[in-house]
Amino acid sequence: MRALARAWDSDVVYSFRRTPVAVISAAILLALVIGAVFCRWIAPFDPYDLASLNLMDSFQPPAFMPEGTTAHWLGTDDQGRDMLSAILYGARLSFVVGLSSVLFAVVVGVVVGLVAGYVGGSADAALMRLADVQLSFPAILIALLIDGVVSVSLPIAMREGVQVYVLIFAIGVSFWPQFARTVRGSTLVERGKEYVMAAQVIGLSSPRILLTHILPNVLGPVLVIATLSLGLAIISEATLSYLGVGLPPTQPSVGTLIRVGNDFLYSGEWWIALFPGIALLLIVLSINLLGDWLRDALNPRLR
Amino acid sequence: MAALLEVDQLSVEFVTRRGRLLALDGVDFSIAAGEVLGVVGESGAGKSLTGAAIIGLLEKPGRIRAGQIRFDGKRIDDLSPDGMRGIRGKQIGAIFQDPLTTLNPLYTVGRQLAETIQTHLPLSDADARARAISWLERVGIPAAARRIDSYPHEFSGGMRQRVVIALALCTEPRLVVADEPTTALDVSIQAQIIGLLKELTREHGTAVMLVTHDMGVIAETADRVAVMYAGRVIEIGPVADIVQRPSHPYTQGLMDSIPALDRRLARLRQIDGAMPRLNAIPPGCPYNPRCPKVFDRCVRDRPGLMPARATRAACWLYAPETVGEGAHG
Amino acid sequence: MVDAVLQAENVTRRFDVSRPWLQRAISREPKQSLRAVDDVSFSIAKGQTLSLVGESGCGKSTIARLAVGLYPPSEGRMLFEGQSLSAARAQPELRRRMNMIFQDPYASLNPRWRVRDIVAEPLRAFGILTGRQAVTERVGQLLEQVGLSARDGEKFPHEFSGGQRQRISIARALSSEPDFLVADEPTSALDVSVQAQILNLLRELQERMQLTYLFISHNLAVVRHVSDQLGVMYLGRIVEIGPGESIFSNPRHPYTRLLLDAIPDLAMTGRARTPVGGEVPSPIDPPSGCTFHPRCPFANARCSAERPGYTIDGAVSVACHAVEERRLPPRESTAGLA
Numbered sequence: 001m002r003a004l005a006r007a008w009d010s011d012v013v014y015s016f017r018r019t020p021v022a023v024i025s026a027a028i029l030l031a032l033v034i035g036a037v038f039c040r041w042i043a044p045f046d047p048y049d050l051a052s053l054n055l056m057d058s059f060q061p062p063a064f065m066p067e068g069t070t071a072h073w074l075g076t077d078d079q080g081r082d083m084l085s086a087i088l089y090g091a092r093l094s095f096v097v098g099l100s101s102v103l104f105a106v107v108v109g110v111v112v113g114l115v116a117g118y119v120g121g122s123a124d125a126a127l128m129r130l131a132d133v134q135l136s137f138p139a140i141l142i143a144l145l146i147d148g149v150v151s152v153s154l155p156i157a158m159r160e161g162v163q164v165y166v167l168i169f170a171i172g173v174s175f176w177p178q179f180a181r182t183v184r185g186s187t188l189v190e191r192g193k194e195y196v197m198a199a200q201v202i203g204l205s206s207p208r209i210l211l212t213h214i215l216p217n218v219l220g221p222v223l224v225i226a227t228l229s230l231g232l233a234i235i236s237e238a239t240l241s242y243l244g245v246g247l248p249p250t251q252p253s254v255g256t257l258i259r260v261g262n263d264f265l266y267s268g269e270w271w272i273a274l275f276p277g278i279a280l281l282l283i284v285l286s287i288n289l290l291g292d293w294l295r296d297a298l299n300p301r302l303r
Numbered sequence: 304m305a306a307l308l309e310v311d312q313l314s315v316e317f318v319t320r321r322g323r324l325l326a327l328d329g330v331d332f333s334i335a336a337g338e339v340l341g342v343v344g345e346s347g348a349g350k351s352l353t354g355a356a357i358i359g360l361l362e363k364p365g366r367i368r369a370g371q372i373r374f375d376g377k378r379i380d381d382l383s384p385d386g387m388r389g390i391r392g393k394q395i396g397a398i399f400q401d402p403l404t405t406l407n408p409l410y411t412v413g414r415q416l417a418e419t420i421q422t423h424l425p426l427s428d429a430d431a432r433a434r435a436i437s438w439l440e441r442v443g444i445p446a447a448a449r450r451i452d453s454y455p456h457e458f459s460g461g462m463r464q465r466v467v468i469a470l471a472l473c474t475e476p477r478l479v480v481a482d483e484p485t486t487a488l489d490v491s492i493q494a495q496i497i498g499l500l501k502e503l504t505r506e507h508g509t510a511v512m513l514v515t516h517d518m519g520v521i522a523e524t525a526d527r528v529a530v531m532y533a534g535r536v537i538e539i540g541p542v543a544d545i546v547q548r549p550s551h552p553y554t555q556g557l558m559d560s561i562p563a564l565d566r567r568l569a570r571l572r573q574i575d576g577a578m579p580r581l582n583a584i585p586p587g588c589p590y591n592p593r594c595p596k597v598f599d600r601c602v603r604d605r606p607g608l609m610p611a612r613a614t615r616a617a618c619w620l621y622a623p624e625t626v627g628e629g630a631h632g
Numbered sequence: 633m634v635d636a637v638l639q640a641e642n643v644t645r646r647f648d649v650s651r652p653w654l655q656r657a658i659s660r661e662p663k664q665s666l667r668a669v670d671d672v673s674f675s676i677a678k679g680q681t682l683s684l685v686g687e688s689g690c691g692k693s694t695i696a697r698l699a700v701g702l703y704p705p706s707e708g709r710m711l712f713e714g715q716s717l718s719a720a721r722a723q724p725e726l727r728r729r730m731n732m733i734f735q736d737p738y739a740s741l742n743p744r745w746r747v748r749d750i751v752a753e754p755l756r757a758f759g760i761l762t763g764r765q766a767v768t769e770r771v772g773q774l775l776e777q778v779g780l781s782a783r784d785g786e787k788f789p790h791e792f793s794g795g796q797r798q799r800i801s802i803a804r805a806l807s808s809e810p811d812f813l814v815a816d817e818p819t820s821a822l823d824v825s826v827q828a829q830i831l832n833l834l835r836e837l838q839e840r841m842q843l844t845y846l847f848i849s850h851n852l853a854v855v856r857h858v859s860d861q862l863g864v865m866y867l868g869r870i871v872e873i874g875p876g877e878s879i880f881s882n883p884r885h886p887y888t889r890l891l892l893d894a895i896p897d898l899a900m901t902g903r904a905r906t907p908v909g910g911e912v913p914s915p916i917d918p919p920s921g922c923t924f925h926p927r928c929p930f931a932n933a934r935c936s937a938e939r940p941g942y943t944i945d946g947a948v949s950v951a952c953h954a955v956e957e958r959r960l961p962p963r964e965s966t967a968g969l970a
Contacts, residue, residue: 194740345823519896560828573828
């Protein structure tokens with residue numbers, strides 16, 4: 001209880017309370033996350049259950065339009081799928097893929113950065129050149145490449161199952177260099193400090209020093225970059241799905257929905273593209289705004 | 304001698320969301336033209352803050368809460384940033400501790416000098432450059448005409464600090480605020496730099512406010528000394544008296560704890576405890592928890608500066624009543 | 633020496649400061665190395681303090697790290713109680729008997745760890761005590777020993793002042809129950825009154841626990857009060873070494889005299905201070921012969937050509953041609969120096 005009270009009073013939380021943008025973004029994000037996590041109970045239909053789809057229901061407009069019904073608040077798509085449910089399930093996929101890929105990138109990036117910064121020398125040079133090479137390729141291109149290679153090399157039956165993991169890997173791989181560079185820089189700074197030398201004097205092993213002493217001190221910027229990367233990761237996933245190389249059409253993510261809806265934008269069924277688009281916008285915008293606030297709140301110089 | 308700089312009951316506070324912290328509380332001293340005033344104190348006593356307030360470089364959330372700073376009779380603490388900029392550099396120069404961060408690494412030393420000169424004096428490029436070279440020679444940079452086009456990182460630490468001195472003095476200011484100018488330098492270089500500062504300031508009649516924690520430097524350079532503790536001046540007087548016959552118990556303790564070079568002691572004299580933090584300054588005299596001569600008045604009332612033998616000290620031991628009683632002191 | 637705790641025998645340490653190989657290949661530069669420590673020998677007896685004094689670039693920090701085994705010498709040997717230091721460090725039982733106190737109180741404690749964990753780390757690493765209760769008690773004792781309170785273990789380093797942090801550092805160093813401590817400028821970052829407290833504390837601990845110290849400093853006044861033996865260093869070499877009081881009462885090497893003269897005169901006796909000009913040259917490209925010759929008022933032709941060996945004068949060794957040739961004038965009596 002006392003810990004909570006102290007946290008409430010801390011500088012970061014205080015800054016949060018006083019920044020309307022942060023509070024609103026957090027509220028929107030929270031609503032979206034709850035909707036995504038509990039989609040199985042909140043969504044009126046199960047959009048993945050192909051058996052429940054009724055082509056007769058297709059192209060229903062949203063409820064607030066004259067021909068709409070309250071059965072489908074946001075209308076249905078070309079296959080009769082309820083848009084609201086599809087968006088909720090799609091949002092869940094977006095969060096899962098986004099968070100997982102960022103987590104993957106953080107783990108790889110932090111490990112590489114720690115090793116490069118602490119060991120130095122040719123290991124450092126090699127790892128950083130690898131990061132540099134990777135940074136010169138656009139993330140989407142890398143993801144396409146990985147996806148293409150995997151699709152070709154796996155039998156079709158396996159493909160659908162691993163698609164999500166391939167996607168997570170492909171997106172995560174494009175983000176690790178940023179983390180590696182930042183962590184390497186911080187590690188170089190911390191390595192020269194005397195508390196590290198004190199640990200070396202008593203003979204602690206390098207991995208132990210890295211993990212217990214250096215890691216806690218280099219994680220700060222990682223949190224900020226991770227938050228900002230999350231928005232990018234979600235957009236990357238949506239882009240890949242939009243391009244048709246992301247998630248399979250039977251598990252539509254928000255990006256797939258937008259692609260489907262794209263074909264119908266001019267023929268009158270605008271809601272199929274618009275609502276997923278708005279959902280994506282809200283997700284990424286709230287994450288980015290929150291990330292911006294966090295970066296400023298954690299920056300000691302601005303306080 | 305009319306005072307060039309007067310600091311009159313200056314109080315500086317920091318306004319944070321946790322409350323107001325009083326960092327300087329009624330600081331009061333003056334500097335006459337051509338005089339060197341040493342401002343001594345330990346970390347957190349407020350000496351650098353005083354220097355910053357005088358130059359007008361007080362950083363938010365610090366602000367002047369009360370008191371005045373007068374330069375040549377006119378108030379400067381309430382000037383606009385533009386007004387202050389006119390004075391800073393031309394009339395009041397500054398020397399900071401770390402020459403590496405004072406000098407811009409991207410520009411040559413000559414360019415920085417010339418730029419400073421031309422900002423405050425209407426000289427052509429060629430004349431400014433000539434003056435810059437002559438200043439480099441005055442501060443003892445060998446081959447000045449060649450080194451003028453070197454970058455700061457091409458100089459050693461001591462040379463860099465000489466350049467900084469040239470930078471501060473090239474506009475011939477009437478007052479220089481020097482904040483720990485020798486602390487980052489080796490001992491043998493310190494002696495050279497202090498000597499240089501003394502020589503040049505005597506030559507031009509420049510007053511100096513020398514802020515430092517190093518009593519040795521003060522003993523050799525200052526004419527008068529102000530001792531600061533917990534945001535106030537607790538003793539002020541001529542340097543010989545402060546160093547050899549200090550009146551305030553804190554100054555006495557400070558002088559005693561300096562390891563003497565002339566003999567070896569089994570145990571150094573020490574002052575127990577530590578200077579109070581800004582948010583924990585005790586009532587009455589701020590030194591009372593550590594003072595070996597504390598008595599009941601010290602805990603109740605805060606003393607102002609009062610005549611104390613050869614100096615002025617903020618200590619109840621020297622109040623006429625106490626002295627009259629003959630109880631202490 | 634039989635009861636020497638630490639010995640250095642002709643220790644040299646070089647660092648490679650060449651530019652990256654690509655740039656060197658392009659501009660055809662040779663590899664550059666820096667001799668931070670150059671043929672240094674000394675020995676510290678049990679329970680004694682050897683102080684090494686010098687200015688920037690003299691190699692004292694490098695010696696501090698060599699003495700505690702953070703890296704090996706390029707040439708020569710470091711011996712701990714008669715055996716090779718690196719062999720000693722490979723054995724945890726010997727390694728725990730040496731520890732170090734650092735200069736910067738703000739960088740020597742991990743800001744994210746609580747004080748009790750910082751102080752307990754050597755205890756845990758060497759398995760001296762196990763069990764939370766025992767460790768907490770011991771940490772409390774150590775904190776009290778250095779003048780803090782046991783309750784301070786709950787706090788973080790940023791809640792303490794510079795002097796208090798140095799005490800925490802000392803408590804940490806003591807927790808491995810060492811016999812030998814290297815103190816690398818432990819008071820240079822502290823205010824004068826706090827410095828007195830820390831120096832007194834270090835001496836008390838030495839007397840009580842029979843500790844042996846290697847004390848590094850640039851401040852001769854401080855060093856006078858803590859040393860038994862004193863070594864003066866310049867550009868990686870020891871130029872004068874011997875009993876502290878002998879050197880203070882009769883400094884022989886011109887650089888030692890320069891250092892003593894450069895100290896401001898607090899007693900204000902009006903002692904004539906003639907600061908010797910020049911600065912410490914870069915250690916990458918040191919002057920030939922005796923490295924001090926460009927700044928030395930007594931240098932002659934031999935000094936710029938030939939490196940001086942050690943002349944023994946009583947208990948003091950001096951590396952100076954002028955001393956060897958007995959042409960060094962006696963020092964003008966300066967007020968206050970006994």
